[in-house]
Amino acid sequence: MKVAIASITKHGTETGRRLADTIPNADLYYMSKFRRGDEEEKGITLFDGSVRLILPDLFQKYDGIVLIISLGAVVRMIAPILKDKKTDPAVVVLDDRAEHAISVLSGHIGGANELTHKVAALTGARPVITTASDVQKTIPVDMFGREFGWKFEYDKYLTQAAAAVVNEEPILVVQESGETNWWKHDRKMPDHIRTASSVEEAIRTPHNAALVVTHRLIAEEELSGLRYPVVYRPKSIVIGIGCNRGTGIAEIEAVVNETLESLSFSKNSVKAIASIDLKKDEQGILELSGQNNWPFVTYKAEELNKAPMKEKSDTVYQYTGAYGVSEPAAFLASNGGEVVLHKKKSGNVTISVAIFREEK
Template sequence: MITLQEGQLSDVQQRGDYAIVAITKHGVQVARELERSFQNADLYYMSKFEQGDEQEKGIQLFTGSVRLLLPSLFKSYKGLIIIISLGAVVRMIAPLLQDKKTDPAVVVIDDKAEHVISVLSGHIGGANELTKEVAAILGARPVVTTASDVQQTIAVDLFGKRFGWTWESAEKLTPVSAAVVNEEAVAVVQESGEKSWWQYDRSLPTHIRTYSSIDEALAQAPAPAAALVVTHRNLSNEESQILHNGVLYRPKVIVLGMGCNRGTSSEEIEEVIQTTLDELNFSMKSVKAICTIDLKKDEQGLLAVVKKYGWEFIYYSPEQLNAVPMQQPSQTVFQYTGAYGVSEPAALLYSGAEKLELVKKKSGNVTISVAVVPH
């Protein structure tokens, strides 16, 4: 039982990523119905509506004002699903708001479960998608008011998110989003990354045009009012002009094939990676994976680097590596590993590229090859 008191954070026991909260008789029934079908959620409701199976089901009961419960939930959960009137929820969460990049998703359901409303962090926090999911479970009407969703156009702050793309800076998200929804001329420049980013069953709006290079987009007259640029490259000063009202996205397309001597430090490995990418004029933010031979699957330096950056760590058997044609096979490497190469075939094998951006470079205790995933 959670007893809520002024000036104290409640002692919630978080198990899932989402919290469902109800304070009325009908709201509790809706919450229980939702919790049965909605995975990864914790249910909270007032103790006076106890039904006897709460402990068995892991449902948390509380006494006191729900206003005192929300600060703990807001801080702890990825999303809140609240079955309380919209106005009351707005008043209660207003003092808790910090930033749209960190605030949790907040979704409100009316007491009869007729409407599910996206209230806070619709795009970045995922409230819009959460609203649609919850509405589908309850057979309710989803209410989403974000302009890009209503107009079925590009959501600039979510562009490529499902592929793992990240933006270089959030500074221009708002003005570029305004250009998109206000139907100004917008350029989408894509040099790399997944092509299937348009999600609607209709043609791309006429005010949005796609280009394969920044030079091509900049050559347009008049110049686009805004731009979305998708590339793994670092831009030159001239190319950066397109970002005066633009957002730069980093697709996960760079594959690093790597070999190293046993016991090589993570610092040395990281320095070689950064130096190599700088030489190629590639962004570290576009690295997708480090690939190597299975003999190195427990190499602590490699494991530390992939953990630090959240990259995939892939390793192959000598037989798999030897099946890949190589420009620089090595008899010496074969004597020690059973493979005629490590970095070169590993990068080719994972990326699916026909050629490498960097065939092979030896630096200290590290050997590195670089490929870009073709799309």
């Protein structure tokens, strides 16, 4: 998170300087009349006039903003420049004596609650969080699974589902894949939150909202059997790739896209690409990995040969020293998970798909 810290008072400036030294990627702004002489050396920005004038620029440049200014003044200043909770930066207010750090804007999605706790820990302030799910120590619907890399893909009913959670209405967490240790609070999961292992099971179970964690593409008609569903994409799919030397990204990506579509799997749930170490410098795979932010892992031939394979190939062994590439690579990278597509050859590309096995 790239953070801006801004102050307009003498005491606030002292606090701001300490914070800027301890928060990574933090830039400090304060009024010129509090100049110390080391601002250029420390990369501190000085300003004259109202801080209101620089706020639109800070909103564009930073992920989080810590304002050492009174809460009322901050509310009035930021109100005209607010756009959307999915894009507005996190805003935290710290009082002039650093007694209270208050999460003001974008508490969940923007990370203001996390930033508030960080600022409080560094200054000794009391963190003030008013988000209902945090206060009640329950599931934050708009942040569910974020620490694992989950992203919601179907959020039409996000507001209704969040209201159902904080109002302690019957909630179903429908989990077909992904990490299972998502309950992070130091209290027992409340009785109104229950789990189901499939959408089919969830449809048969009474509930007021459903949080669906799955790598599968779900049609609207299937979702219509659920009340206020929100769909999350866990990082659960591992793709094993083998290809002829010099195969371009366009061909590899086309095969990946077609394969995932045929399996009705979401591309947003891809966890990694895997292959033999002979392909660690294969440009087409590296480009696909980089463009999609998918880790690319490789294995030695002897490692691949120890993995189960539905069909071994003497031809592949002749060229690589391994009896198979895509299938055993997918198996190993999925932590011994279920291989749902053992091997498919398309042009210059061979592909396999597995579902990552989570530790119990």
